[in-house]
Amino acid sequence: EVQLVESGGGLVKPGGSLRLSCAASGFTFSNYNMNWVRQAPGKGLERVSSISSSSSYIYYADSVKGRFTISRDNARNSLDLQMNSLRAEDTAVYYCAGGILTDVFAIWGQGTMVTVSS
Amino acid sequence: QSALTQPASVSGSPGQSITISCTGTSSDVGDYNYVSWYQQYPGKAPKLMIYEVSNRPSGVSNRFSGSKSGNTASLTISGLQAEDEADYYCNSYTSSNTLVFGGGTKLTVL
Numbered sequence: 001e002v003q004l005v006e007s008g009g010g011l012v013k014p015g016g017s018l019r020l021s022c023a024a025s026g027f028t029f030s031n032y033n034m035n036w037v038r039q040a041p042g043k044g045l046e047r048v049s050s051i052s053s054s055s056s057y058i059y060y061a062d063s064v065k066g067r068f069t070i071s072r073d074n075a076r077n078s079l080d081l082q083m084n085s086l087r088a089e090d091t092a093v094y095y096c097a098g099g100i101l102t103d104v105f106a107i108w109g110q111g112t113m114v115t116v117s118s
Numbered sequence: 119q120s121a122l123t124q125p126a127s128v129s130g131s132p133g134q135s136i137t138i139s140c141t142g143t144s145s146d147v148g149d150y151n152y153v154s155w156y157q158q159y160p161g162k163a164p165k166l167m168i169y170e171v172s173n174r175p176s177g178v179s180n181r182f183s184g185s186k187s188g189n190t191a192s193l194t195i196s197g198l199q200a201e202d203e204a205d206y207y208c209n210s211y212t213s214s215n216t217l218v219f220g221g222g223t224k225l226t227v228l
Contacts, residue, residue, distance in 0.1 A: 045164065045207050
C-alpha cells in the first residue's frame, strides 16, 4: 500500500522549534519529488517547501525561508522538515506530499498538526 | 504572487454537471499547462483529481474533467453524486518558478 505517515507535530511556544518527519512506504521513494504543504485552520493550501528526488533542488516559500529546512534520506525512505523560530502564523496542519512530476502532489500523508501558541 | 481566484461555493443536484473556475493571470494559468485540481473532504488530506490541465490520474472517475481557456482553468464534474460534496482547490505553476493555489471552492450536492 502506498503510504506517507507524518509525525512530530504538537504545541510549541513562539520562537520554539519542531521537527516533522514523514515515513514513506509502498513506492520507490527515491524517484519522487517531495513536499510539505500546510493548511491553517479553516484556510486553503500553501506549499511550504519542496525537495527534488536527488535533493539537488530545494524550494522554500518566502514565508518560511531562513527558518525552515527540508531534507530527505532516500536510504531510509524519509522526509524531514526542521522548523525554527516558529510564529503563530505557522499554526497549521502540515502534509507530506509527493509526486514524480514536479509540483504535482499525487500522494499525501494524513497530516500532522502544529500549534504555535504561548 | 496572488492566489488564484475560485468561487467560494458552488452547488448542484445529483445527476447534474457543475463547473468550478480557477482564474489567474498571464503569468500563471494563462502561460503554463501546469494546472492541478485537488479534492478535500473535511478533516482529510487532499486528493489529486486532475494534473496538467486535463489529465486524470489512474483511479479518478472520468466524471471529472479539466480544461483551460486563457487565464481561466475549469474543473467540470458530470453526473454529480453525493460523494462529490467536498472542497476543491486548483493550483498553477507561475513565471516566478513558484506554485500558487486557489482559495478553494466548497461544492454542495443538493
